[in-house]
Amino acid sequence: xxxxxxxxxxxxxxxxxxxxxxxxxxxxxxxxxxxxxxxxxxxxxxxxxxxxxxxxxxxxxxxxxxxxxxxxxxxxxxxxxxxxxxxxxxxxxxxxxxxxxxxxxxxxxxxxxxxxxxxxxxxxxxxxxxxxxxxxxxxxxxxxxxxxxxxxxxxxxxxxxxxxxxxxxxxxxxxxxxxxxxxxxxxxxxxxxxxxxxxxxxxxxxxxxxxxxxxxxxxxxxxxxxxxxxxxxxxxxxxxxxxxxxxxxxxxxxxxxxxxxxxxxxxxxxxxxxxxxxxxxxxxxxxxxxxxxxxxxxxxxxxxxxxxxxxxxxxxxxxxxxxxxxxxxxxxxxxxxxxxxxxxxxxxxxxxxxxxxxxxxxxxxxxxxxxxxxxxxxxxxxxxxxxxxxxxxxxxxxxxxxxxxxxxxxxxxxxxxxxxxxxxxxx
Numbered sequence: 396x397x398x399x400x401x402x403x404x405x406x407x408x409x410x411x412x413x414x415x416x417x418x419x420x421x422x423x424x425x426x427x428x429x430x431x432x433x434x435x436x437x438x439x440x441x442x443x444x445x446x447x448x449x450x451x452x453x454x455x456x457x458x459x460x461x462x463x464x465x466x467x468x469x470x471x472x473x474x475x476x477x478x479x480x481x482x483x484x485x486x487x488x489x490x491x492x493x494x495x496x497x498x499x500x501x502x503x504x505x506x507x508x509x510x511x512x513x514x515x516x517x518x519x520x521x522x523x524x525x526x527x528x529x530x531x532x533x534x535x536x537x538x539x540x541x542x543x544x545x546x547x548x549x550x551x552x553x554x555x556x557x558x559x560x561x562x563x564x565x566x567x568x569x570x571x572x573x574x575x576x577x578x579x580x581x582x583x584x585x586x587x588x589x590x591x592x593x594x595x596x597x598x599x600x601x602x603x604x605x606x607x608x609x610x611x612x613x614x615x616x617x618x619x620x621x622x623x624x625x626x627x628x629x630x631x632x633x634x635x636x637x638x639x640x641x642x643x644x645x646x647x648x649x650x651x652x653x654x655x656x657x658x659x660x661x662x663x664x665x666x667x668x669x670x671x672x673x674x675x676x677x678x679x680x681x682x683x684x685x686x687x688x689x690x691x692x693x694x695x696x697x698x699x700x701x702x703x704x705x706x707x708x709x710x711x712x713x714x715x716x717x718x719x720x721x722x723x724x725x726x727x728x729x730x731x732x733x734x735x736x737x738x739x740x741x742x743x744x745x746x747x748x749x750x751x752x753x754x755x756x757x758x759x760x761x762x763x764x765x766x767x768x769x770x771x772x773x774x775x776x777x778x779x780x781x782x783x784x785x786x787x788x789x790x791x792x793x794x795x796x797x798x799x800x801x802x803x804x805x806x807x808x809x810x811x812x813x814x815x816x817x818x819x820x821x822x
Contacts, residue, residue, distance in 0.1 A: 401601075401773055402608045408628070409621050410599040412773065413608045414766075420496050422504055422604030423766035424511055426487040426619070427774055429597045431629050432478065432565040438537075438572030439580060439588045440483045444474035445533040446585065447487075450519040450526075467506060468492040468499075474514070478570040479778055480632030480709025485592070487511055488767070493605050504606055505614050512618030516593070524582040525589075534577050541574045548815065552654035553716060556813040559644045560658040564633070566710050595627055599774060603766040631780065634664040634711030638808040645814045652700060654815040655727055657715040662806045665708045666781035669806075671791030672799040673706065676807070677713055678751035679743055679800060680704045680734065685750045687734040692717060698727045708775060713807060721816040728812070735809070741801030748797060755792050759785060 401412040430440045454460040464470045470491040477484050491507040494500065519526050545551050554569060561567040598621055602611040638660050663673045681688035681704030688702040700718040707714070719727045737743075762768040762785065776782030 404612075408597040410597070410777070411612055411615055412599060412601045412770075413606065413611050414601070414603040414769065415606055415608055416603065417605050418763070419604050419766055420493055421490050421766075422493050422507065422602065422606060423770070424489045424491070424507055425601040425603075425767070425770050426485075426511060426515065427599045427601075428485040428592060429599075429629055429778075430483045430485065430592065432481045432483045432568055434568065434573065436588075437483055437568050437570070438576040439585060440485060440592075441476050441570065441572040442530075442533055442537055442577070442580060442585060443589055443592065444476060444485050444487065445537065446525055446529055447514055447518055447589075448472070448474040449529045449533065451513045452517045452519060453513060455519050463510065467503060467510070468497065470507060470510075472510075472514075476570050478566075478568075479775070480634070480707070481565040482629060482632065482709075482778065483568075483570055487514060490766075495605060504602075504604075504611065505618075508602075508611075508614040509618040512620075515619060516621070518589070520586070521582070524586040527582050530580070530582045530585060534580060537571060538574055538577050541569065541571050541577075544569075548648075548650055548652070548654055549716065549718070552656050552813060552815045553714060555644075555646065555815070556656040556658050556714065556811060559642065559813055560712075560811040564636075566632075566707075566712075593621060597627075597629065599777065601770045601773075603769060632664070632709045632778075634709070635662050636660055638810050641809050642811045643814070644811065645816060647816055647818045650815060650817045652718045653721040653724065653817055654813075655699075655717045655719050655724060655731075656813045656815075657731065657809055658811045658813070659713045659715070659807050660810050661706075661711045661713050661803070663803065664711045665775060665779035669799075669803055670708075671788055672795050672803045673713075674755060674788075675748075675751055675792060675795045676738065676800050676803045677704055677706050678755050679747050680713075680738060681715060683751065683754045685747065685754075687737065687747070688715065688717070688731065691734060692727060692730050696726070696730055698723045698730065702731075709778060724814060724816070732809075735804070735807070738804035738807075739801060741797050741804075743797045743800060748795075748800070752792055752795070756789055759788060759792075 401414050403412045430436055450456050454463050464472055472489050474487045489507050489511050491503050494503045558567045600615050661673055663669050680686055692702040693699045698719055702717040704713055704715045762772055
């Protein structure tokens with residue numbers, strides 16, 4: 396069986412995806428719940444998984460929960476949220492040993508799925524709602540996490556760029572929510588939201604490992620008995636938007652190193668035929684140490700401590716991030732724009748093209764070595780409406796020409812330039 400061939404079925408917006416493979420000695424179980432990225436839901440969506448992982452009916456505190464995980468041969472469990480385009484995804488993750496490789500005959504797959512089911516469907520409650528102490532602790536932790544973003548200037552600058560670039564779009568929202576909303580959330584509010592989540596939003600469950608598909612599916616249905624009868628079909632992420640004007644936003648802060656970040660609209664989403672060419676575009680531009688931004692802004696001109704680019708696959712954005720001296724802003728911006736113009740003209744060397752193909756190919760092949768990465772690739776495809784096999788992507792990369800990259804480059808437009816400059820150098 397092809398390593399990336401999932402056995403899948405879906406019923407009432409609950410998808411079950413099982414990949415039987417002998418590649419791993421552990422079994423990975425993942426649950427994804429899609430929420431629309433909205434101001435009304437995002438903060439509760441970020442808080443909920445943190446509360447769920449604090450305890451269940453059977454394991455009412457983190458210490459007892461961890462002791463149970465330790466008894467399952469050191470199973471690894473975590474929960475959280477991520478942003479994928481204009482959706483907020485609640486994730487539960489469990490990696491557990493495969494009993495086939497142990498002398499112990501305990502049914503670890505069944506016990507692992509049962510545990511995840513308890514976390515999701517039998518949480519610790521108090522007077523018909525989440526325990527007040529747990530909710531307050533997690534509200535405090537979430538507040539600190541959001542406030543702490545400013546201490547990581549690289550992530551802070553990227554979020555500020557996103558907020559400015561996507562002012563009228565859901566994508567502007569931080570996956571961790573809105574700090575000002577946190578104090579208002581009560582245990583009762585959060586529990587009502589939790590009930591809505593389980594009944595109203597699409598769920599995808601993944602099992603990857605040396606398992607029998609029928610057995611794994613049976614355990615999922617038995618221990619995670621979700622009936623999303625009112626599940627909503629969430630709208631696809633909007634990624635095509637005409638750029639009418641290039642915006643520039645400058646902020647001052649006491650920083651030793653300025654942050655020059657540029658947000659660009661590519662008009663290309665994961666499901667589009669040109670997506671693989673866009674991956675090559677990003678690789679040649681700023682995805683690797685041999686890329687144009689790294690070589691020309693950082694190495695040759697010595698203007699940047701770092702200069703990279705990355706894609707947001709669902710939203711169709713390409714973000715350039717660089718760390719520079721405040722005094723070098725104009726020169727750095729000029730050279731960055733020169734690289735974009737070169738890409739549009741197809742001025743790409745054979746070395747740049749071939750090294751990017753090699754690096755991207757190696758990077759993608761490494762996904763075979765991670766169950767979570769395999770699931771993520773499959774899930775990205777489901778979110779976008781087009782699933783791509785690894786072989787299809789690799790073949791597309793190998794066939795990409797300079798002309799393909801230049802054609803994609805001509806669609807890419809700068810939307811917003813964000814510069815976080817140091818106060819001490821401000822004139």
